[in-house]
Amino acid sequence: MTATHPPRRRFLRTLVAGMLALPLVLGACGGDDSGGDDGKTELSFFWWGGEARAELTAKALDLYTAKHPDVTFKKTWQANQGYFDKLATLTAGDDAPDIFQIDDNFLSEYATRNVTLDLTSYQSDGKLDTTKFPEGLWKYGVVDGKLAGLAFGENTQGLVYNKSKLEAAKQPLPKTGMSWEEHIAWAQKAGPATGLAGTQDPSADYKAFWVWLRQQGKEMYNGNQLGFTAADVQAWFELWKGARDGKATPSADVIHEGNQTDITKQLVVTNKALTSWVWANQMPELQKNTKDELGVVAYPGDASKQWPRASMYFSVFRGTEHKDIAVDVINFLANDPEAGKILGTDRGLPSNLDVRASVAASTDNASMKQTIAAIDELSKNYGPSPSVPPRGHSTVRSELIKAAEEAQYGRATPAQAAEQFFAASQAAVSR
Template sequence: MTAPRLMRGLMAAVIALPLALLGACGGDDNSSSDGKTELTFFWWGGEARAKLTEQALALYTQKHPDVTFKTTWQANQGYFDKLATLTAGSDAPDIFQIDDNYLAEYATRNVTLDLTSYKDSGKVDVSKFPEGLWKYGVVDNKLAGLAMGENTQGLVFNKTKLEAAKQELPKTGISWADFITWAQKAGAATKIPGTQDPSADYKAFWVWLRQNGKDLYNGNQLAFTKDDVQKWFELWKGARDTKATPTADVIHEGNATDITKQLVVTNKALTSWVWANQMPDIQKNTKDELAVVAYPGDPSAQWARASMYFSVYRGSKDKDKAVDVINFLANDPEAAKILGTDRGLPSNLDNRTAVAATVTDPAMKASIALEDELVKKFGPAPSVPPKGHSTVKSELIKAAEAAQFGTATPDKAAEQFFAAAQAAVAG
């Protein structure tokens, strides 16, 4: 076993310990002699997010002088290993940022505070949230995290190159078959493959499943079959065979790279499959004009996804104050103006309208316009992915690439992925 895998295994085992064995939480010594409370706050992101978050917390302290913050942040890489360590030790944060890849894992291990009673009493106000958005924080009938932003899947395309080649632009609602035909034609006209092959992308697979009456999960079980996976892999083998996509080595680049080097940026494909709120980061890395539409097929298969959450540590000695902080960050209009769209479109719809009116970045405007268009078409949100979801994602990449490189047939690759995914959610 490699060192990183061993460390992840150890961390998973540690956070599974009962809370009674976890030691002192980050709030043990929060109250000082002068009556002030210091809350610990941990998140991932870049320097820009750190600056905005610090400003919003300073606003809270300005309005609540008895509460101050000890903040820690880092890049996404290694964040969840660090969070596991903090949660297991004597320095667990009172408030921490989390996403749907890990929310169920932490909730089922009783790390996150159940916010349901706070919601019912109005201390966590979700009255201005889209219903599906706040419910996307519910795990086993407990509200494990408060959504801090809304997002959805987005197909980003190179508008400049398509218009220069006099090619039709992709539109929301195009069928998968017609999209692949379009990609083949556009690629032939521009000499750039029409689309990244998304067979390794769980977001695309998930939307496709929902459009076909299935889902990715049903509670803690898979909601699709091995045959569904095979059909998905065969769909994209057909696209590769017609040169609608790049070759396998380039597809791998798109699977492995960060958001700033997606194939639509490096001019190795005309479209990339991302989250819609990533448009500004992608646009910064190319001089060409990009645009965004929904994934192919019926857009009602998409949903209001919580781009990320704030959760309160169940062992915090200052739960009520920590809850008030996350409610403030989600609902206070001044805080919303500070935080802007950094974590996605504001969950509070009134705040979203106010923030959207101040946005000047064309790429973010495009993302907001897509969300505004789709909010009327969104279907119900699925349940939060269960424990093991991060492994399911990585196993999909592994199996899809086996099919892409031709080391396995779609049938065998599907069999490989389905078995690994079953083991992941059962483990």
């Protein structure tokens, strides 16, 4: 998306979606006229998430106010669904929140529209401290040479497996460094021994496809273009057709259940497969949904092709009248040890490694400790991060699911499904 206005129909759809939420959003995020004669500043702060995240975020912001009594917040949060419709409406009207949460599906889009404040100068003069961040993590917020968002949690791809079922059946556990073919062969043996399908089929999972591409010397994207060919997609789909034919995976209907984004529907916790392909920081939430003990390792293949992904960011609105204060707020949330303990790992592992170590030492949540330890271990093998995905990435993700399921259900050959996905993806990033 460029800085020009969207087509009229799309603009009207976005406007209507936003108008449905005017009482909520405008009441909390609208306007920047809160700096009064009393010297007080009120910043609007907008994020998505559940009630637990809302409570933690509010507590962390209250801590900032306790330390800076002249700064208060208008706090607005909601579920993920519809969040970006509301944000699009606000930014289209130049009425965005001072600070807002964003992820890598939309960071490039908002940065290239000049919605986000370039944080580079604040980083250079130390007002935004990233010295304790993994370098690849903060760099994952750079778009066209500008720091568009501050990474607010580290994450990486994780293959989560049912440790209890495997140990009970005296089956070997999956290990980091297994090849893709070795993983499939492992699943073919471990599945029948445990009475479950060996592995969820990840051919619809963009994370798995992206890691596999990097292991082939390719990228998901080269700048604003695709970094792969239709032949690459076909090879990926054929790999998993072979796994399905060899009974390493469950049936297409069960695979479809696992393709859903709801963490409670992942096959590793519904006892329909021994593995699920997720973000490693989802381990605590997965563990809450099963009595079995879970483990996590890297995706198959060369683990150095995984990277420290920013699970989400906080960005500052370029048009805010309180740039310096807004930047100080996100710097505080990322680097203050007390704020870090409040926020925990809800948005991923704390970006500041010292804060992360403090959280790990202070938490009594066993699965949270396991997740921090696992990602820290995986990070020893990290290679360079790719560029932030370009506009159209969210469409590419959904088109991969569509095409992969065509192949999974046998409605299309791997070659036909690959052509479908490649054409749709090219259109998405070129719009």
